[in-house]
Amino acid sequence: MQCLGAICGAGVVRGFEGGNEYKLLGGGANTVAHGYTKGSGLGAEIIGTFVLVYTVFSATDAKRSARDSHVPLLAPLPIGFAVFLVHLATIPITGTGINPARSLGAAIIYNKDHAWDDHWVFWVGPFIGAALAALYHQVVIRAIPFKNK
Template sequence: MADKEDDIAVGATTKYGERIPLGTSAPIDARDYTEPAFAPLVDRKEFGLWAFWRAGIAEFFASLLFLYIAINTVMGQDRLGGCNGVGTQGIAWAFGGMIFVLVYCTAGISGGHINPAVTFGLFLARKVSLPRAVFYMICQCLGAICGAGIVKGFQPGFYEANGGGANQVAHGYTKGDGLGAEIVGTFVLVYTVFSATDAKRKARDSYVPVLAPLPIGFAVYLVHLATIPITGTGINPARSLGAAVIFNRHHNAWNDHWIFWVGPLLGATLAATYHMVVIRAMPFSKTRV
Protein backbone atom coordinates (compact mmCIF):
# COMPACT_ATOMS: atom_id res chain seq x y z
CA MET A 1 0.00 0.00 0.00
CA ALA A 2 2.17 2.79 -1.29
CA ASP A 3 1.41 6.51 -1.23
CA LYS A 4 -0.90 6.19 1.78
CA GLU A 5 0.15 9.58 3.05
CA ASP A 6 -1.77 11.43 0.35
CA ASP A 7 -5.13 10.06 1.49
CA ILE A 8 -6.79 11.93 4.33
CA ALA A 9 -10.16 10.91 5.73
CA VAL A 10 -12.68 13.69 6.22
CA GLY A 11 -15.00 12.71 8.99
CA ALA A 12 -14.70 9.02 8.14
CA THR A 13 -15.89 6.26 10.42
CA THR A 14 -14.17 3.07 11.46
CA LYS A 15 -15.70 -0.32 10.79
CA TYR A 16 -17.10 -0.11 14.32
CA GLY A 17 -19.02 3.07 13.50
CA GLU A 18 -16.73 5.35 15.50
CA ARG A 19 -16.17 8.78 13.99
CA ILE A 20 -12.50 9.72 13.59
CA PRO A 21 -11.18 13.31 13.75
CA LEU A 22 -11.05 15.42 10.61
CA GLY A 23 -7.65 15.52 8.97
CA THR A 24 -6.42 12.22 10.35
CA SER A 25 -5.45 9.26 8.24
CA ALA A 26 -8.15 6.81 7.28
CA PRO A 27 -8.08 3.44 9.01
CA ILE A 28 -5.89 0.88 7.28
CA ASP A 29 -8.70 -1.49 6.38
CA ALA A 30 -10.63 1.33 4.69
CA ARG A 31 -7.67 2.30 2.57
CA ASP A 32 -6.50 -1.00 1.15
CA TYR A 33 -6.76 -0.45 -2.56
CA THR A 34 -4.96 -1.60 -5.67
CA GLU A 35 -5.40 0.41 -8.83
CA PRO A 36 -6.92 -1.69 -11.62
CA ALA A 37 -4.63 -2.30 -14.57
CA PHE A 38 -5.16 -0.26 -17.70
CA ALA A 39 -7.36 -1.90 -20.30
CA PRO A 40 -5.27 -3.26 -23.18
CA LEU A 41 -5.31 -1.17 -26.33
CA VAL A 42 -6.53 -4.19 -28.30
CA ASP A 43 -7.76 -7.39 -26.68
CA ARG A 44 -8.65 -9.98 -29.31
CA LYS A 45 -10.10 -12.26 -26.64
CA GLU A 46 -13.01 -9.85 -26.24
CA PHE A 47 -14.43 -10.81 -29.61
CA GLY A 48 -15.02 -14.35 -28.42
CA LEU A 49 -16.93 -13.32 -25.31
CA TRP A 50 -20.71 -13.02 -25.26
CA ALA A 51 -20.30 -10.31 -22.61
CA PHE A 52 -18.62 -8.10 -25.24
CA TRP A 53 -21.47 -8.41 -27.74
CA ARG A 54 -24.13 -8.21 -25.04
CA ALA A 55 -22.63 -4.92 -23.85
CA GLY A 56 -22.89 -3.45 -27.34
CA ILE A 57 -26.51 -4.58 -27.63
CA ALA A 58 -27.23 -2.92 -24.27
CA GLU A 59 -25.69 0.34 -25.51
CA PHE A 60 -27.79 0.12 -28.69
CA PHE A 61 -31.10 -0.29 -26.89
CA ALA A 62 -30.23 2.27 -24.21
CA SER A 63 -29.48 4.86 -26.91
CA LEU A 64 -32.67 3.94 -28.75
CA LEU A 65 -34.79 4.43 -25.64
CA PHE A 66 -32.97 7.63 -24.73
CA LEU A 67 -33.68 9.22 -28.13
CA TYR A 68 -37.26 8.02 -28.13
CA ILE A 69 -38.06 9.64 -24.78
CA ALA A 70 -35.92 12.73 -25.32
CA ILE A 71 -37.20 13.64 -28.78
CA ASN A 72 -40.80 12.85 -27.85
CA THR A 73 -40.44 15.30 -24.97
CA VAL A 74 -39.09 18.00 -27.28
CA MET A 75 -41.87 17.32 -29.81
CA GLY A 76 -44.50 17.45 -27.07
CA GLN A 77 -43.22 20.82 -25.90
CA ASP A 78 -43.39 22.14 -29.46
CA ARG A 79 -46.92 20.76 -29.88
CA LEU A 80 -48.32 22.33 -26.72
CA GLY A 81 -46.05 25.35 -26.36
CA GLY A 82 -46.09 28.09 -23.74
CA CYS A 83 -47.43 27.26 -20.31
CA ASN A 84 -49.11 24.11 -21.60
CA GLY A 85 -45.80 22.43 -22.41
CA VAL A 86 -43.15 21.06 -20.09
CA GLY A 87 -40.82 23.97 -20.86
CA THR A 88 -37.04 24.04 -20.78
CA GLN A 89 -36.90 22.63 -17.29
CA GLY A 90 -39.16 19.72 -18.23
CA ILE A 91 -37.01 18.88 -21.24
CA ALA A 92 -33.90 19.01 -19.05
CA TRP A 93 -35.56 16.68 -16.53
CA ALA A 94 -36.51 14.26 -19.32
CA PHE A 95 -32.94 14.06 -20.59
CA GLY A 96 -31.35 13.87 -17.16
CA GLY A 97 -33.95 11.49 -15.75
CA MET A 98 -33.71 9.13 -18.68
CA ILE A 99 -29.92 9.02 -18.40
CA PHE A 100 -30.28 8.24 -14.69
CA VAL A 101 -32.66 5.36 -15.46
CA LEU A 102 -30.63 3.94 -18.35
CA VAL A 103 -27.27 4.16 -16.58
CA TYR A 104 -28.83 2.37 -13.62
CA CYS A 105 -30.19 -0.36 -15.92
CA THR A 106 -27.09 -0.91 -18.05
CA ALA A 107 -24.16 -0.09 -15.75
CA GLY A 108 -23.67 -3.74 -14.80
CA ILE A 109 -23.69 -4.86 -18.44
CA SER A 110 -21.86 -2.26 -20.50
CA GLY A 111 -20.91 0.39 -17.97
CA GLY A 112 -23.86 2.53 -19.04
CA HIS A 113 -22.01 4.92 -21.36
CA ILE A 114 -24.92 5.76 -23.75
CA ASN A 115 -22.77 8.53 -25.22
CA PRO A 116 -19.76 8.38 -27.58
CA ALA A 117 -18.14 11.26 -25.69
CA VAL A 118 -18.28 9.30 -22.42
CA THR A 119 -16.88 6.23 -24.17
CA PHE A 120 -14.13 8.32 -25.73
CA GLY A 121 -13.17 9.84 -22.39
CA LEU A 122 -13.03 6.43 -20.72
CA PHE A 123 -10.95 5.12 -23.62
CA LEU A 124 -8.44 7.95 -23.17
CA ALA A 125 -8.22 7.01 -19.49
CA ARG A 126 -7.60 3.40 -20.57
CA LYS A 127 -10.78 2.15 -18.94
CA VAL A 128 -11.92 0.40 -22.12
CA SER A 129 -10.05 -1.10 -25.06
CA LEU A 130 -10.05 0.43 -28.54
CA PRO A 131 -12.27 -2.27 -30.11
CA ARG A 132 -14.80 -1.96 -27.29
CA ALA A 133 -14.81 1.84 -27.58
CA VAL A 134 -15.39 1.72 -31.34
CA PHE A 135 -18.05 -0.98 -30.96
CA TYR A 136 -19.87 1.02 -28.30
CA MET A 137 -19.83 4.19 -30.41
CA ILE A 138 -21.24 2.38 -33.44
CA CYS A 139 -23.99 0.79 -31.35
CA GLN A 140 -24.82 4.10 -29.68
CA CYS A 141 -25.14 5.91 -33.01
CA LEU A 142 -27.24 3.16 -34.58
CA GLY A 143 -29.49 3.03 -31.52
CA ALA A 144 -29.95 6.79 -31.58
CA ILE A 145 -30.89 6.73 -35.27
CA CYS A 146 -33.45 3.99 -34.63
CA GLY A 147 -34.89 5.83 -31.62
CA ALA A 148 -35.37 9.02 -33.64
CA GLY A 149 -36.81 6.94 -36.47
CA ILE A 150 -39.45 5.46 -34.17
CA VAL A 151 -40.55 8.95 -33.11
CA LYS A 152 -40.84 10.02 -36.74
CA GLY A 153 -42.70 6.84 -37.59
CA PHE A 154 -45.38 7.58 -34.98
CA GLN A 155 -45.95 11.22 -35.97
CA PRO A 156 -44.20 11.99 -39.31
CA GLY A 157 -46.01 15.21 -40.17
CA PHE A 158 -45.52 16.83 -36.81
CA TYR A 159 -41.96 15.54 -36.60
CA GLU A 160 -41.01 17.16 -39.91
CA ALA A 161 -42.80 20.40 -39.08
CA ASN A 162 -40.94 20.90 -35.80
CA GLY A 163 -37.36 20.13 -36.67
CA GLY A 164 -37.22 16.59 -35.38
CA GLY A 165 -35.32 17.57 -32.24
CA ALA A 166 -32.17 18.21 -34.30
CA ASN A 167 -29.45 20.26 -32.61
CA GLN A 168 -28.38 23.55 -34.08
CA VAL A 169 -26.86 26.79 -32.86
CA ALA A 170 -29.72 29.11 -31.94
CA HIS A 171 -30.26 32.42 -33.68
CA GLY A 172 -28.20 35.16 -32.06
CA TYR A 173 -25.31 32.88 -31.09
CA THR A 174 -22.15 32.25 -33.09
CA LYS A 175 -20.71 28.85 -33.93
CA GLY A 176 -17.97 29.65 -31.43
CA ASP A 177 -20.61 30.13 -28.75
CA GLY A 178 -22.12 26.77 -29.61
CA LEU A 179 -18.75 25.03 -29.66
CA GLY A 180 -17.80 26.48 -26.28
CA ALA A 181 -21.14 25.44 -24.77
CA GLU A 182 -20.69 21.88 -26.01
CA ILE A 183 -17.09 21.66 -24.75
CA VAL A 184 -17.88 22.91 -21.26
CA GLY A 185 -21.15 20.98 -21.01
CA THR A 186 -19.50 17.71 -21.98
CA PHE A 187 -16.62 18.40 -19.60
CA VAL A 188 -19.11 18.68 -16.74
CA LEU A 189 -20.77 15.41 -17.74
CA VAL A 190 -17.63 13.34 -18.28
CA TYR A 191 -15.93 14.74 -15.18
CA THR A 192 -19.00 13.69 -13.20
CA VAL A 193 -18.84 10.21 -14.74
CA PHE A 194 -15.21 9.82 -13.66
CA SER A 195 -15.94 11.07 -10.15
CA ALA A 196 -19.11 9.01 -9.66
CA THR A 197 -17.48 5.77 -10.81
CA ASP A 198 -14.02 6.22 -9.26
CA ALA A 199 -13.33 3.00 -7.35
CA LYS A 200 -10.57 4.64 -5.33
CA ARG A 201 -13.00 7.08 -3.71
CA LYS A 202 -15.27 4.27 -2.64
CA ALA A 203 -12.45 2.08 -1.33
CA ARG A 204 -10.17 4.62 0.32
CA ASP A 205 -11.84 7.92 1.07
CA SER A 206 -14.75 6.58 3.14
CA TYR A 207 -17.14 9.04 1.51
CA VAL A 208 -20.89 8.70 1.84
CA PRO A 209 -21.93 6.18 -0.84
CA VAL A 210 -23.96 7.70 -3.66
CA LEU A 211 -25.77 5.80 -6.36
CA ALA A 212 -23.52 6.56 -9.35
CA PRO A 213 -26.32 7.12 -11.92
CA LEU A 214 -27.83 9.88 -9.80
CA PRO A 215 -25.05 12.49 -10.10
CA ILE A 216 -24.58 11.57 -13.77
CA GLY A 217 -28.25 12.14 -14.54
CA PHE A 218 -28.26 15.31 -12.48
CA ALA A 219 -25.23 16.62 -14.41
CA VAL A 220 -27.11 16.04 -17.67
CA TYR A 221 -30.09 17.92 -16.26
CA LEU A 222 -28.03 20.93 -15.16
CA VAL A 223 -26.10 21.15 -18.43
CA HIS A 224 -29.37 21.09 -20.37
CA LEU A 225 -30.74 23.96 -18.29
CA ALA A 226 -27.67 26.02 -19.17
CA THR A 227 -27.27 25.19 -22.86
CA ILE A 228 -30.71 24.42 -24.32
CA PRO A 229 -31.06 28.10 -25.31
CA ILE A 230 -27.69 27.98 -27.12
CA THR A 231 -27.52 24.67 -28.98
CA GLY A 232 -30.51 22.67 -27.79
CA THR A 233 -27.82 20.78 -25.84
CA GLY A 234 -25.95 18.02 -27.57
CA ILE A 235 -23.12 16.81 -25.27
CA ASN A 236 -23.81 13.44 -26.91
CA PRO A 237 -22.77 12.97 -30.55
CA ALA A 238 -25.07 9.97 -30.95
CA ARG A 239 -28.09 12.01 -29.83
CA SER A 240 -27.24 14.77 -32.34
CA LEU A 241 -26.49 12.33 -35.15
CA GLY A 242 -29.68 10.31 -34.65
CA ALA A 243 -31.90 13.39 -34.84
CA ALA A 244 -30.01 14.86 -37.81
CA VAL A 245 -30.05 11.63 -39.85
CA ILE A 246 -33.78 11.04 -39.44
CA PHE A 247 -34.79 14.68 -39.93
CA ASN A 248 -32.25 14.98 -42.77
CA ARG A 249 -33.67 17.97 -44.60
CA HIS A 250 -32.85 20.78 -42.17
CA HIS A 251 -29.69 22.19 -43.74
CA ASN A 252 -28.73 24.28 -40.73
CA ALA A 253 -28.65 21.13 -38.58
CA TRP A 254 -26.05 19.59 -40.89
CA ASN A 255 -24.13 22.86 -41.21
CA ASP A 256 -23.72 22.99 -37.44
CA HIS A 257 -23.40 19.24 -36.96
CA TRP A 258 -19.60 19.24 -36.67
CA ILE A 259 -19.98 21.28 -33.47
CA PHE A 260 -21.82 18.38 -31.83
CA TRP A 261 -18.90 16.02 -32.46
CA VAL A 262 -15.90 18.28 -32.03
CA GLY A 263 -17.25 19.97 -28.89
CA PRO A 264 -18.17 16.81 -26.95
CA LEU A 265 -14.97 14.98 -27.92
CA LEU A 266 -12.84 17.95 -26.86
CA GLY A 267 -14.79 18.26 -23.62
CA ALA A 268 -14.33 14.54 -22.93
CA THR A 269 -10.60 14.83 -23.62
CA LEU A 270 -10.24 17.70 -21.18
CA ALA A 271 -12.26 15.89 -18.51
CA ALA A 272 -10.21 12.69 -18.87
CA THR A 273 -6.97 14.68 -18.71
CA TYR A 274 -8.10 16.63 -15.66
CA HIS A 275 -9.16 13.48 -13.81
CA MET A 276 -6.02 11.51 -14.64
CA VAL A 277 -3.44 14.28 -14.22
CA VAL A 278 -4.88 16.59 -11.56
CA ILE A 279 -7.34 14.56 -9.50
CA ARG A 280 -5.54 11.21 -9.57
CA ALA A 281 -2.02 12.46 -10.40
CA MET A 282 -1.33 9.18 -12.19
CA PRO A 283 1.59 10.48 -14.29
CA PHE A 284 3.40 11.43 -11.07
CA SER A 285 2.73 8.25 -9.09
CA LYS A 286 5.20 5.39 -9.31
CA THR A 287 2.56 2.88 -8.33
CA ARG A 288 -0.51 4.41 -10.04
CA VAL A 289 -2.33 4.68 -6.72
Protein backbone atom coordinates (compact mmCIF):
# COMPACT_ATOMS: atom_id res chain seq x y z
CA MET A 1 0.00 0.00 0.00
CA GLN A 2 2.92 2.31 0.68
CA CYS A 3 4.25 1.71 -2.83
CA LEU A 4 0.82 2.39 -4.35
CA GLY A 5 0.52 5.57 -2.28
CA ALA A 6 3.96 6.70 -3.41
CA ILE A 7 3.07 6.12 -7.05
CA CYS A 8 -0.17 8.07 -6.66
CA GLY A 9 1.61 10.87 -4.78
CA ALA A 10 4.31 11.15 -7.44
CA GLY A 11 1.57 11.24 -10.08
CA VAL A 12 -0.16 14.12 -8.29
CA VAL A 13 3.14 16.03 -8.11
CA ARG A 14 3.70 15.48 -11.82
CA GLY A 15 0.20 16.74 -12.53
CA PHE A 16 0.72 19.96 -10.56
CA GLU A 17 4.26 20.78 -11.67
CA GLY A 18 4.95 22.17 -15.11
CA GLY A 19 6.66 19.90 -17.64
CA ASN A 20 9.99 21.74 -17.76
CA GLU A 21 10.36 22.17 -14.01
CA TYR A 22 9.44 18.55 -13.40
CA LYS A 23 12.08 17.40 -15.90
CA LEU A 24 14.67 19.82 -14.50
CA LEU A 25 14.19 18.35 -11.02
CA GLY A 26 14.37 14.79 -12.31
CA GLY A 27 10.83 14.05 -11.24
CA GLY A 28 11.94 13.71 -7.64
CA ALA A 29 13.58 10.36 -8.44
CA ASN A 30 16.49 9.43 -6.21
CA THR A 31 19.91 9.06 -7.77
CA VAL A 32 23.44 8.95 -6.43
CA ALA A 33 24.79 12.47 -6.98
CA HIS A 34 27.70 13.17 -9.31
CA GLY A 35 31.00 12.91 -7.48
CA TYR A 36 29.80 10.05 -5.26
CA THR A 37 30.16 6.35 -5.92
CA LYS A 38 27.31 3.85 -5.71
CA GLY A 39 29.09 2.47 -2.64
CA SER A 40 29.02 5.82 -0.85
CA GLY A 41 25.36 6.23 -1.81
CA LEU A 42 24.63 2.77 -0.44
CA GLY A 43 26.51 3.60 2.75
CA ALA A 44 24.57 6.85 3.17
CA GLU A 45 21.26 5.02 2.77
CA ILE A 46 22.30 2.27 5.20
CA ILE A 47 23.45 4.73 7.87
CA GLY A 48 20.50 7.08 7.34
CA THR A 49 17.96 4.27 7.62
CA PHE A 50 19.77 2.81 10.62
CA VAL A 51 19.59 6.15 12.44
CA LEU A 52 15.89 6.57 11.68
CA VAL A 53 14.81 3.00 12.52
CA TYR A 54 16.95 2.85 15.66
CA THR A 55 15.44 6.15 16.83
CA VAL A 56 11.93 4.81 16.24
CA PHE A 57 12.71 1.61 18.18
CA SER A 58 14.29 3.54 21.04
CA ALA A 59 11.56 6.15 21.27
CA THR A 60 8.75 3.59 21.28
CA ASP A 61 10.39 0.78 23.28
CA ALA A 62 7.94 -0.82 25.72
CA LYS A 63 10.67 -1.22 28.36
CA ARG A 64 11.37 2.48 28.24
CA SER A 65 7.67 3.35 28.22
CA ALA A 66 7.19 1.37 31.43
CA ARG A 67 9.98 3.32 33.09
CA ASP A 68 9.14 6.75 31.68
CA SER A 69 5.39 7.19 31.33
CA HIS A 70 5.80 10.45 29.35
CA VAL A 71 7.80 8.81 26.56
CA PRO A 72 4.88 7.84 24.26
CA LEU A 73 3.76 11.45 24.17
CA LEU A 74 7.24 12.70 23.31
CA ALA A 75 8.21 9.94 20.82
CA PRO A 76 7.47 12.06 17.71
CA LEU A 77 10.09 14.63 18.75
CA PRO A 78 13.20 12.44 18.50
CA ILE A 79 11.78 10.65 15.46
CA GLY A 80 11.17 13.93 13.63
CA PHE A 81 14.59 15.22 14.66
CA ALA A 82 16.20 12.01 13.33
CA VAL A 83 14.40 12.45 9.99
CA PHE A 84 15.60 16.06 9.85
CA LEU A 85 19.23 15.13 10.57
CA VAL A 86 19.24 12.22 8.13
CA HIS A 87 17.92 14.53 5.41
CA LEU A 88 20.58 17.15 6.16
CA ALA A 89 23.29 14.51 5.87
CA THR A 90 22.09 12.53 2.85
CA ILE A 91 20.29 14.95 0.52
CA PRO A 92 23.59 15.97 -1.12
CA ILE A 93 24.57 12.32 -1.66
CA THR A 94 21.39 10.48 -2.65
CA GLY A 95 18.48 12.87 -2.30
CA THR A 96 17.54 10.85 0.82
CA GLY A 97 15.68 7.67 0.05
CA ILE A 98 15.40 5.90 3.45
CA ASN A 99 12.05 4.54 2.27
CA PRO A 100 12.00 2.28 -0.80
CA ALA A 101 8.34 3.07 -1.50
CA ARG A 102 9.05 6.78 -1.91
CA SER A 103 11.93 6.07 -4.26
CA LEU A 104 9.85 3.61 -6.27
CA GLY A 105 6.91 5.98 -6.73
CA ALA A 106 9.04 8.78 -8.13
CA ALA A 107 11.02 6.41 -10.37
CA ILE A 108 7.89 4.84 -11.86
CA ILE A 109 6.20 8.15 -12.63
CA TYR A 110 9.37 9.85 -13.98
CA ASN A 111 10.51 6.65 -15.75
CA LYS A 112 13.72 7.90 -17.36
CA ASP A 113 16.93 5.88 -17.52
CA HIS A 114 18.79 7.75 -14.78
CA ALA A 115 15.92 7.16 -12.36
CA TRP A 116 16.56 3.41 -12.63
CA ASP A 117 20.38 3.40 -12.84
CA ASP A 118 20.95 3.55 -9.08
CA HIS A 119 17.52 2.39 -7.98
CA TRP A 120 18.82 -0.77 -6.30
CA VAL A 121 20.68 1.47 -3.81
CA PHE A 122 17.34 2.77 -2.53
CA TRP A 123 16.07 -0.75 -1.82
CA VAL A 124 19.20 -2.51 -0.59
CA GLY A 125 20.39 0.37 1.63
CA PRO A 126 17.17 0.81 3.62
CA PHE A 127 16.68 -2.93 4.04
CA ILE A 128 20.22 -3.41 5.37
CA GLY A 129 20.01 -0.31 7.58
CA ALA A 130 16.65 -1.34 9.05
CA ALA A 131 17.82 -4.91 9.64
CA LEU A 132 20.98 -3.71 11.39
CA ALA A 133 18.95 -1.33 13.57
CA ALA A 134 16.52 -4.11 14.52
CA LEU A 135 19.39 -6.48 15.28
CA TYR A 136 21.25 -3.88 17.34
CA HIS A 137 18.12 -2.97 19.27
CA GLN A 138 17.21 -6.58 20.06
CA VAL A 139 20.66 -8.00 20.72
CA VAL A 140 22.38 -5.08 22.41
CA ILE A 141 19.83 -2.65 23.82
CA ARG A 142 17.05 -5.06 24.82
CA ALA A 143 19.64 -7.37 26.39
CA ILE A 144 20.47 -4.71 28.98
CA PRO A 145 18.57 -5.61 32.15
CA PHE A 146 15.63 -3.41 33.10
CA LYS A 147 16.19 -1.57 36.39
CA ASN A 148 13.42 -0.07 38.50
CA LYS A 149 14.26 3.13 40.30
